[in-house]
Amino acid sequence: MKIGLLGFGVVGSGVYDIIANGTALELRNIEVKRIISLVVTPGFEHLITKNIDDIVNDDEIELVVEAMGGLHPAYEFVMACINAGKHVVSSNKHLVSNYFTQLNEAAEKNNVQFRYTPSAGGGIPWLSTLKRARRSDEIEQIWGIVNGTTNYILDSMVKDDTDFSVALKEAQRLGYAEADPSADIDGLDTQRKCIISANLAFDVVIDEKDVPAFGIRNITHSDVSYFEKNGWVCKLFANAGRNQDDSVYAYVVPVLLDKFEIEAGVASNYNCITYVGKYVGRSSYIGQGAGKLPTGNSVVQDILDTIFDDASLKREYKKSAVNNAMVAHRYYIKTDSATPELSEIIEKDEGDGRYITKPVSIECIQKTAEGLFEKCPQTFIAEIK
Amino acid sequence: MKIGLLGFGVVGSGVYDIIANGTALELRNIEVKRIISLVVTPGFEHLITKNIDDIVNDDEIELVVEAMGGLHPAYEFVMACINAGKHVVSSNKHLVSNYFTQLNEAAEKNNVQFRYTPSAGGGIPWLSTLKRARRSDEIEQIWGIVNGTTNYILDSMVKDDTDFSVALKEAQRLGYAEADPSADIDGLDTQRKCIISANLAFDVVIDEKDVPAFGIRNITHSDVSYFEKNGWVCKLFANAGRNQDDSVYAYVVPVLLDKFEIEAGVASNYNCITYVGKYVGRSSYIGQGAGKLPTGNSVVQDILDTIFDDASLKREYKKSAVNNAMVAHRYYIKTDSATPELSEIIEKDEGDGRYITKPVSIECIQKTAEGLFEKCPQTFIAEIK
Numbered sequence: 001m002k003i004g005l006l007g008f009g010v011v012g013s014g015v016y017d018i019i020a021n022g023t024a025l026e027l028r029n030i031e032v033k034r035i036i037s038l039v040v041t042p043g044f045e046h047l048i049t050k051n052i053d054d055i056v057n058d059d060e061i062e063l064v065v066e067a068m069g070g071l072h073p074a075y076e077f078v079m080a081c082i083n084a085g086k087h088v089v090s091s092n093k094h095l096v097s098n099y100f101t102q103l104n105e106a107a108e109k110n111n112v113q114f115r116y117t118p119s120a121g122g123g124i125p126w127l128s129t130l131k132r133a134r135r136s137d138e139i140e141q142i143w144g145i146v147n148g149t150t151n152y153i154l155d156s157m158v159k160d161d162t163d164f165s166v167a168l169k170e171a172q173r174l175g176y177a178e179a180d181p182s183a184d185i186d187g188l189d190t191q192r193k194c195i196i197s198a199n200l201a202f203d204v205v206i207d208e209k210d211v212p213a214f215g216i217r218n219i220t221h222s223d224v225s226y227f228e229k230n231g232w233v234c235k236l237f238a239n240a241g242r243n244q245d246d247s248v249y250a251y252v253v254p255v256l257l258d259k260f261e262i263e264a265g266v267a268s269n270y271n272c273i274t275y276v277g278k279y280v281g282r283s284s285y286i287g288q289g290a291g292k293l294p295t296g297n298s299v300v301q302d303i304l305d306t307i308f309d310d311a312s313l314k315r316e317y318k319k320s321a322v323n324n325a326m327v328a329h330r331y332y333i334k335t336d337s338a339t340p341e342l343s344e345i346i347e348k349d350e351g352d353g354r355y356i357t358k359p360v361s362i363e364c365i366q367k368t369a370e371g372l373f374e375k376c377p378q379t380f381i382a383e384i385k
Numbered sequence: 386m387k388i389g390l391l392g393f394g395v396v397g398s399g400v401y402d403i404i405a406n407g408t409a410l411e412l413r414n415i416e417v418k419r420i421i422s423l424v425v426t427p428g429f430e431h432l433i434t435k436n437i438d439d440i441v442n443d444d445e446i447e448l449v450v451e452a453m454g455g456l457h458p459a460y461e462f463v464m465a466c467i468n469a470g471k472h473v474v475s476s477n478k479h480l481v482s483n484y485f486t487q488l489n490e491a492a493e494k495n496n497v498q499f500r501y502t503p504s505a506g507g508g509i510p511w512l513s514t515l516k517r518a519r520r521s522d523e524i525e526q527i528w529g530i531v532n533g534t535t536n537y538i539l540d541s542m543v544k545d546d547t548d549f550s551v552a553l554k555e556a557q558r559l560g561y562a563e564a565d566p567s568a569d570i571d572g573l574d575t576q577r578k579c580i581i582s583a584n585l586a587f588d589v590v591i592d593e594k595d596v597p598a599f600g601i602r603n604i605t606h607s608d609v610s611y612f613e614k615n616g617w618v619c620k621l622f623a624n625a626g627r628n629q630d631d632s633v634y635a636y637v638v639p640v641l642l643d644k645f646e647i648e649a650g651v652a653s654n655y656n657c658i659t660y661v662g663k664y665v666g667r668s669s670y671i672g673q674g675a676g677k678l679p680t681g682n683s684v685v686q687d688i689l690d691t692i693f694d695d696a697s698l699k700r701e702y703k704k705s706a707v708n709n710a711m712v713a714h715r716y717y718i719k720t721d722s723a724t725p726e727l728s729e730i731i732e733k734d735e736g737d738g739r740y741i742t743k744p745v746s747i748e749c750i751q752k753t754a755e756g757l758f759e760k761c762p763q764t765f766i767a768e769i770k
Contacts, residue, residue, distance in 0.1 A: 123665040279682040280508040284671035297664040
């Protein structure tokens, strides 16, 4: 099978390397024929083009890998490829979480496959496993660490006893965080992966604007010291599940875990994602959530699934509201501000602007947070598991 | 598709329940037509028979689930079904690890599928994931906790501060351990799962007699206290991998892990299995390693893979010797005996018959152990990770 690559950055070049150099039998008949890239990497002049038509109009290219990132022109390019009858594999969580319905519908209409395992979990076969799991099981909940950058920062703040800004700089030096780290530290990357996972697990399509995301931008050294004193470890979690009335909840929040919990031991830039099935109970997956070869390998796995066609029955994904009113937890809030909403839910005043709340819903904490962030942008909020 | 069940115990009845009551779309066209069982469960009189011919000669039955356990007559029954042109899914690690070549060859000859995901990992989609992983990646090592009984006992000895015999009795009471617990506590169950996993990961067929298995029968409360003082947690591990010369190592041993390692936090009867791939790095899977519905769900997943045929290219499994001379670790040895072989490898005498060895190969520790067990059957050995 001849394939085209859209984008030749970290993931795209990883896909190329695995296809070109991998020794597995299954890789023998796959060949990268064309690459769309604005930069011409030396040695790849014969493959690289800036013109998407060189792929769209090439009937020999049966499958296209989109690893450009961003919404535009990724969306237009992918749609053009699907409409030209080509299968697409995408590693772009931003694209998949925003255009889930459009992309799936276009693929169905054109009788091609649209796969996106690499868009959440990186090197972990998370989405493909989830897709297989629901063939027999009922998925009840999903949760976990799906962003390596924030996990590296949170882990480093504990192990190297540093402050947030120092850990962030080190993550940037190591290539784990981008120059503009907002999407990671504000929880948007986690939010997108949460949405894609929830869509697949619960046959829904949920909107970014319905999924609250609390990040770790405002966590400080003194928070971490306080957590350690209490036997807690802080991790950034994606959370989603079915409520008892069959509606779906979905949100992103730092959580405070007992130090003996599995996720508490997940170090460095690793991810750890869990689903709870009616039959299998808890099923957790740990591995590299990003990186050239891990994510490249997930792309190649999706290519192989397209070739060997692990077809299961078509699902209908229903556009779905999010209902965050039914899940209750205690929260840790650190803030210089005071609001009537806050006073109402405080269970324990720990001093120094630290509070532990009564068990409240994520909807309630979201409302409280809005008031607090307005008066004190340095407010930090974490859920106590 | 109409299927037959061989065996109607824990796993067989779990398979029946999921097929009969599951709500997933994919389950709709699967029906259990016949069950082989020596006991007639009330309500199932119309399905149960003692005569294997009622399944072998029924052309409507396209797939047979073997969940009888043991080698005989399971082997003869399964071979009769394969030779009659029926697909087979087995949850029986004893059978699969002993007749790996015969079963795969018979299936190929008869152009049917032989699947065995439930035979290692229980409810964790471990073997199916491993099989998918090696389509693109090179598996370098596998390790982990694959026996829930021993993990329950080891966890309980720490958390409930009890001795081995008390923890074993509680495991038996909860149904986690059998009346005769030897296969679990002597590491034989782990050994079989180790072999099946290694065969699949490395395209080999290895023999039980080549895979040393150290169990946990002789661990005492005082060992556990000593480990805790050193910040260690003891877990029973299956280990296998490729040596640098392309030979394969494989062995079962209790390991002493730093308490912050992921496996150290795996509690109760859970399993945690890991592979290291050239491209994805470490990839770990945590879940229920046994039980009616978790293992039943794995059987159903294999049935669905048979129906939807996730065919990848056929592999040749090469009969392979085991080479345990190339992996070196320090070992903890507690014994009342003393032998020249032991003296030679001691690095530290911790008193009370406790020794820490120099880094030595598993082959060396196996030779040393033979001498020690002969003089002192209560000897306990664990690898220091």
